[in-house]
Structure formats: structure tokens, C-alpha cells
Amino acid sequence: MTRMLNALKKRLARCCAPLQGTRVSEKDALRYARLFKALGDETRIEIVSLLANAGKELCACEIEAHFDLSQPTISHHLKILREAGVITAERQGLWIYFKLNRPCSGDMADFMRLLK
Amino acid sequence: MTRMLNALKKRLARCCAPLQGTRVSEKDALRYARLFKALGDETRIEIVSLLANAGKELCACEIEAHFDLSQPTISHHLKILREAGVITAERQGLWIYFKLNRPCSGDMADFMRLLK
DNA sequence: CGATTATATTGACAATTTTCTATATATGTG
DNA sequence: CACATATATAGAAAATTGTCAATATAATCG
Numbered sequence: 001m002t003r004m005l006n007a008l009k010k011r012l013a014r015c016c017a018p019l020q021g022t023r024v025s026e027k028d029a030l031r032y033a034r035l036f037k038a039l040g041d042e043t044r045i046e047i048v049s050l051l052a053n054a055g056k057e058l059c060a061c062e063i064e065a066h067f068d069l070s071q072p073t074i075s076h077h078l079k080i081l082r083e084a085g086v087i088t089a090e091r092q093g094l095w096i097y098f099k100l101n102r103p104c105s106g107d108m109a110d111f112m113r114l115l116k
Numbered sequence: 117m118t119r120m121l122n123a124l125k126k127r128l129a130r131c132c133a134p135l136q137g138t139r140v141s142e143k144d145a146l147r148y149a150r151l152f153k154a155l156g157d158e159t160r161i162e163i164v165s166l167l168a169n170a171g172k173e174l175c176a177c178e179i180e181a182h183f184d185l186s187q188p189t190i191s192h193h194l195k196i197l198r199e200a201g202v203i204t205a206e207r208q209g210l211w212i213y214f215k216l217n218r219p220c221s222g223d224m225a226d227f228m229r230l231l232k
Numbered sequence: 233c234g235a236t237t238a239t240a241t242t243g244a245c246a247a248t249t250t251t252c253t254a255t256a257t258a259t260g261t262g
Numbered sequence: 263c264a265c266a267t268a269t270a271t272a273g274a275a276a277a278t279t280g281t282c283a284a285t286a287t288a289a290t291c292g
Contacts, residue, residue, distance in 0.1 A: 072252070
């Protein structure tokens with residue numbers, strides 16, 4: 001068997017056919033990763049579930065009251081959720097109210113559509 | 117104004133009405149957090165998008181070929197995705213094929229339903 | 233069996249994340 | 263203005279994560 005045939009055989013033995021098609025853009029990959037990173041923490045999932053269950057906006061102190069964590073720690077988690085677009089914040093006098101930003105589930109739906 | 121009235125006023129000035137209803141269970145919070153943590157990395161999002169776009173299973177070497185990362189690093193990411201139930205793996209001879217585990221989007225749908 | 237190839241695991245290091253204490257900022261009250 | 267309260271920020275320590283080089287394991291081939 002010639003060397004050429006060996007090379008051909010090796011190519012046929014490839015594990016996968018070559019791929020075409022495009023991957024998600026780097027920009028979208030970053031966007032999705034940021035959203036999921038924000039949700040990838042047990043405390044933050046519970047904050048989100050608290051807001052979802054309340055069905056209304058809650059001030060930071062109410063949220064804090066449900067956790068065994070310091071005020072700055074909860075403030076930090078709220079900031080991460082806010083920056084990822086999962087929640088929004090609005091000051092009313094002395095309090096700052098947080099609520100779910102429902103459009104964010106649009107991003108998640110986009111991602112699920114990607115999965116087909 | 118008596119001290120009692122002051123205390124009452126303070127209670128009326130509460131930022132939020134007390135909450136009833138139940139939060140997500142701790143078990144579910146962990147489950148969601150693990151899923152989202154797995155997806156909260158740009159490389160892993162791109163692996164998932166690669167598999168989604170290919171529309172078929174891919175062996176590890178094919179996946180590796182799309183990244184500028186070492187083989188052990190990709191292997192590590194594949195393991196995390198596998199353990200979170202995002203992908204499944206099946207050995208066929210020398211190669212191990214990875215494919216999307218579509219039921220995982222059921223978990224995500226559950227979470228989105230939580231958000232209402 | 234020995235050699236080769238594909239993938240996984242180990243162990244180390246660097247980067248990032250979570251958490252805290254201490255302090256700052258913003259708003260409201262007397 | 264001084265004081266109280268709600269939230270944010272800074273800075274540091276501890277835990278977790280992403281990465282790599284080296285090595286191990288598993289399957290195949292001769």
C-alpha cells in the first residue's frame with residue numbers, strides 16, 4: 001500500500017466529518033455567559049426566586065432578612081444581578097427597591113432557541 | 117407620643133409588607149445554580165453552540181480543534197458540562213462523542229416558568 | 233505484547249469570586 | 263446642621279475556578 005493510500009485511509013478514519021455553519025458570535029457568547037454566570041450562584045438563585053415568588057419589588061433590607069449573609073454581601077449579589085440585567089433597582093426615598101427584569105428571560109429564551 | 121406609638125409608627129414605615137409564600141427549595145436552588153454555573157463560561161457557551169450548530173454529536177478532538185486551549189482544558193470543560201447534564205458522552209472505539217442533552221433545556225424552562 | 237492515538241486525571245499556579253469588616257454615600261428627620 | 267437609617271464601596275482573606283504540563287488510562291493496530 002503506498003504512502004498516499006495510507007494518508008487517504010487516515011483521512012477516512014477521521015472521527016467526524018468537517019463542520020460548516022457558524023458558531024454563536026463572540027459577542028453573544030459573552031452576553032450569554034454573563035447572564036448565566038450571574039445566575040450560577042445559589043444565593044443569587046434564591047434572591048431571584050424570592051423576587052419571583054413575592055410577585056412584587058422588594059427593598060434590599062427585606063431581601064437581606066432572608067439570608068444568613070452580611071448586608072454588603074447581599075448588596076454585592078444584587079449588583080451582579082443588576083449588571084447582568086436580571087433585576088432592576090429603583091430608589092424610593094431611603095429605600096432601594098429591586099424587581100425582576102422579565103425581559104432577561106428573553107435572553108434565556110434566545111439561548112434555548114439556539115439549542116433548538 | 118408614647119413609646120408604643122413610636123414603635124407602631126416605625127412598623128408602619130416598613131419598606132415592604134411581610135412576605136408569605138415559599139421560596140424555591142434549597143435542592144432546586146442548587147440544581148439551577150449548577151446548571152447556570154456550567155453555562156457561565158464563555159468557552160463552555162461556545163462548546164454548546166458548536167454542538168447545537170453541528171446538529172450532531174462531535175468527538176472531543178473536533179471540539180478541541182475549534183479552541184486555542186489545551187486538550188486537558190477542553191476535557192475539563194466537557195466534564196463540567198456533562199456533570200451539569202448539559203451534554204452527554206458516549207465512547208465509540210477510540211473516540212468519545214459528545215452531544216447536547218436536550219432535556220437540560222427543560223430545567224431551564226422550569227426556571228423561566230419560575231420567573232413567570 | 234509494544235506502539236500509537238484519544239481522552240482523562242493529577243498537581244500546580246494564577247485569576248476570579250465570595251465573603252467579611254470597616255467606611256462612605258445618600259436620604260430623611262428633628 | 264447633627265443624627266439616624268438604608269445601601270454602596272473599599273480592601274483583604276479564603277475558597278473556587280480556569281489553565282497548563284506531565285502523566286495515566288483506554289482502545290486499536292501490527
